[in-house]
Amino acid sequence: xxxxxxxxxxxLSAATIFLLAAxxxxxxxxxxxxxxxxxxTMAISAAVGFVVTFETGNHxxxxxxxxxxxxxxxxxxxxxxxxxxxxxxxxxxxxxILGLGLSALIGRDYESRTIASTDGxxxxxxxxxxxxxxxxFQQNIVVYLTFALALVIGFTLTHTRLGLAIRSxxxxxxxxxxxxxxxxxIRYCAVAFGGLLSGFAGAYASTIYTPLWAxxxxxxxxxxxxxxxxxxxxxxxxxxxxxxxxxxVSLGELIAQSMGANIPSQLLSSLPYIVTIVxxxxxxxxxxxxxxxxxxxxGEVFDGSESR
Amino acid sequence: MKSVxxxxxxxxxxxxxxNTAVSAEPLEIGLLTPSPIADVGWxxxxxxxxxxxxxxxxxxxxxxxxxxxxEGPDADRIMNKMVGDGNKFLVLGSxxxxxxxxxxxxxxxxxxxxxxxxxxxxxxFSPFTAKYYEGAYLMGMAAAELTKTxxxxxxxxxxxxxxISTINGFTLGARSVDPEITVDVIWINSWFDxxxxxxxxxxxxxxxxxxxxxxxxxxxxxxxxxxxxxAYVFNLNGSMxxxxxxxxxxVVKTDWAPFFVASVDAHLAGNFEGQNQWLGMKDDVxxxxxxxxxxxxxxxxxxxxxxxxxxxxxxxxxDGPLVNQAGEEVIAAGQxxxxxxxxxxxxxxxxxxxxxxx
Numbered sequence: 001x002x003x004x005x006x007x008x009x010x011x012l013s014a015a016t017i018f019l020l021a022a023x024x025x026x027x028x029x030x031x032x033x034x035x036x037x038x039x040x041t042m043a044i045s046a047a048v049g050f051v052v053t054f055e056t057g058n059h060x061x062x063x064x065x066x067x068x069x070x071x072x073x074x075x076x077x078x079x080x081x082x083x084x085x086x087x088x089x090x091x092x093x094x095x096x097i098l099g100l101g102l103s104a105l106i107g108r109d110y111e112s113r114t115i116a117s118t119d120g121x122x123x124x125x126x127x128x129x130x131x132x133x134x135x136x137f138q139q140n141i142v143v144y145l146t147f148a149l150a151l152v153i154g155f156t157l158t159h160t161r162l163g164l165a166i167r168s169x170x171x172x173x174x175x176x177x178x179x180x181x182x183x184x185x186i187r188y189c190a191v192a193f194g195g196l197l198s199g200f201a202g203a204y205a206s207t208i209y210t211p212l213w214a215x216x217x218x219x220x221x222x223x224x225x226x227x228x229x230x231x232x233x234x235x236x237x238x239x240x241x242x243x244x245x246x247x248x249v250s251l252g253e254l255i256a257q258s259m260g261a262n263i264p265s266q267l268l269s270s271l272p273y274i275v276t277i278v279x280x281x282x283x284x285x286x287x288x289x290x291x292x293x294x295x296x297x298x299g300e301v302f303d304g305s306e307s308r
Numbered sequence: 309m310k311s312v313x314x315x316x317x318x319x320x321x322x323x324x325x326x327n328t329a330v331s332a333e334p335l336e337i338g339l340l341t342p343s344p345i346a347d348v349g350w351x352x353x354x355x356x357x358x359x360x361x362x363x364x365x366x367x368x369x370x371x372x373x374x375x376x377x378x379e380g381p382d383a384d385r386i387m388n389k390m391v392g393d394g395n396k397f398l399v400l401g402s403x404x405x406x407x408x409x410x411x412x413x414x415x416x417x418x419x420x421x422x423x424x425x426x427x428x429x430x431x432x433f434s435p436f437t438a439k440y441y442e443g444a445y446l447m448g449m450a451a452a453e454l455t456k457t458x459x460x461x462x463x464x465x466x467x468x469x470x471x472i473s474t475i476n477g478f479t480l481g482a483r484s485v486d487p488e489i490t491v492d493v494i495w496i497n498s499w500f501d502x503x504x505x506x507x508x509x510x511x512x513x514x515x516x517x518x519x520x521x522x523x524x525x526x527x528x529x530x531x532x533x534x535x536x537x538x539a540y541v542f543n544l545n546g547s548m549x550x551x552x553x554x555x556x557x558x559v560v561k562t563d564w565a566p567f568f569v570a571s572v573d574a575h576l577a578g579n580f581e582g583q584n585q586w587l588g589m590k591d592d593v594x595x596x597x598x599x600x601x602x603x604x605x606x607x608x609x610x611x612x613x614x615x616x617x618x619x620x621x622x623x624x625x626x627d628g629p630l631v632n633q634a635g636e637e638v639i640a641a642g643q644x645x646x647x648x649x650x651x652x653x654x655x656x657x658x659x660x661x662x663x664x665x666x
Contacts, residue, residue, distance in 0.1 A: 002514060003511070003514045003515050005514070006510060006511060006514035007511075007514075010507060010510065010511075014507070104344070104376070108344065111344045111345070111346035111347075112346035112347060112348055112349060112526070112527045112528060113346075113347070114528055114532050114551055117536070205503065209503060209506075210502045210503040210506050210529060211532075212502055212527055212528060212529060212532065214346075214500065214502050214526075214527045214529075215343075215344050215376065216500055217500075217501070217502050217503065217527075219498070219500070219501045219503065219504070221503075250504070250507070251507055251511070254494050254496070254504070254507055254508045254511045255511045255514075255515070257493070257494045257495065257508075257662060258461070258492050258494050258508075258511045258512050258515045258517075258662070259515060260492070260661045260662050260663065262663045264665045266497055266665055269496070269497040269498075
């Protein structure tokens with residue numbers, strides 16, 4: 001595999017972690033709930049996914065239970081933030097920290113263990129094409145499913161009644177409730193769905209992308225996913241683009257170093273974060289555009305009353 | 309291994325008991341590690357060290373291990389607690405425990421502290437470091453024989469002297485066999501990001517390297533990439549042969565047991581003296597083993613004789629002439645780099661392609 005092939009193929013693979021978690025967070029935020037527990041949710045699911053796959057050898061089961069664990073942890077957050085009307089930022093952070101701690105506990109006896117990685121699927125003939133073959137047609141199935149999921153979620157949010165219900169809940173829960181939408185149920189489901197996808201992202205990280213368990217291995221990727229949603233101004237296409245950009249920057253840094261580029265590696269290591277800040281600053285200048293896409297009631301507590 | 313580790317709560321109980329104990333009570337030894345204790349890696353090597361003390365003294369010592377404590381205020385608090393709980397001999401397992409540990413040592417002259425990777429000393433406080441570069445030199449010789457691309461890759465944590473001198477040792481060893489060999493280095497600026505470590509290893513392989521060195525990465529991340537990618541790979545501290553059954557080049561192991569046992573001996577005899585402990589092959593602390601059987605007998609013999617020369621002091625890895633990356637001579641033939649220059653190393657030798665982050 002040449003350096004260029006590795007770079008392009010690795011970008012898609014690295015982007016998948018960010019994209020899966022960001023898509024989940026997008027749905028939750030579209031319903032008006034800001035869940036800052038993504039990092040912790042990914043960590044706990046990475047641990048669960050790893051332990052299950054390690055013990056059973058069944059990647060599918062590992063993925064499924066990782067998703068369930070992510071969903072359960074996000075439901076803890078949902079109960080606190082939606083039913084008990086707690087501040088979303090504080091409860092999201094608290095549940096995230098809980099997830100990080102639990103992940104260390106679950107993975108305790110599995111520290112530094114590895115599992116066999118799964119091979120990518122090779123699509124006949126297409127994967128033989130030079131450059132394009134290895135990049136586009138030899139990826140893990142999860143990579144394809146994730147990008148397909150981005151399309152499905154984008155379509156659902158903008159073109160279906162379900163999407164309308166989620167969006168109106170996020171824009172104005174009072175009005176949505178007056179219209180007869182079950183606001184609490186929608187928010188619960190959206191947060192649980194977000195937890196499910198964060199869980200898949202964690203499982204992808206610990207069983208496919210880096211098939212080993214080490215406490216702290218999510219290493220800030222959950223936070224990048226949260227930033228990606230803002231980066232993509234709550235639009236799936238832009239979020240997918242952002243995920244690839246982040247994947248590209250994180251790999252490009254390593255490749256630049258291996259090729260002997262004379263750029264300080266500390267600067268390169270912080271590039272993904274610098275890019276986030278720059279983009280946030282740029283899109284924030286266009287306040288109208290931000291407002292157009294940011295769910296209006298994002299982060300606000302909704303107590304079920306009919307008017308605000 | 310984990311059965312010996314105790315929670316803070318049970319340590320508190322042990323501490324209460326100890327306070328009322330008579331002098332025949334066992335010596336309480338406390339170990340604080342910065343990462344979880346796994347089957348391999350840095351913290352495991354420290355645990356093996358205190359286990360050796362336990363093996364020698366049996367019921368005369370009690371080992372209390374607190375694992376996975378990150379450097380910072382929390383570690384300071386826990387160190388205080390360990391002293392309060394009656395630990396008389398403390399092993400502080402990370403560089404960042406230095407300042408708080410030193411303060412504690414000065415306040416508690418009857419306790420003995422040994423501290424990993426640091427440089428400050430006190431009467432009852434000894435920092436200890438391994439001369440990894442001695443082992444890495446031998447690995448370089450083996451790598452030079454096995455490489456086909458004449459390009460070696462290093463995945464490295466932080467650009468600190470300890471790691472830089474290890475990469476330089478590796479490079480010098482390789483080029484002592486084949487001067488055409490070059491070394492690519494990727495600094496990931498993290499002790500702990502397995503995903504980034506694996507990406508880096510793959511990037512090095514894609515760039516043409518066919519030997520990998522996992523420099524201070526505590527997880528088998530790089531080692532498994534080596535096995536899968538068909539590149540020989542080695543690491544530091546503890547053997548990861550299980551993770552690369554066919555492509556494992558060997559391990560530059562740290563065996564802290566001789567030093568830990570000697571320090572406890574000295575503590576019990578009342579003649580412990582705090583000093584900088586910089587330990588290598590001569591001290592049986594740096595041990596190279598698990599050599600891959602693909603290395604030829606001729607090369608193995610050459611490696612063994614070099615190992616004996618380094619251990620006896622007849623040869624030093626940093627014997628001149630040494631040339632830096634820019635092609636300038638650092639020291640001439642017949643001279644040897646001083647210890648201080650190695651402990652503070654901030655330059656790469658000729659043959660390392662990657663610039664050093666400043």
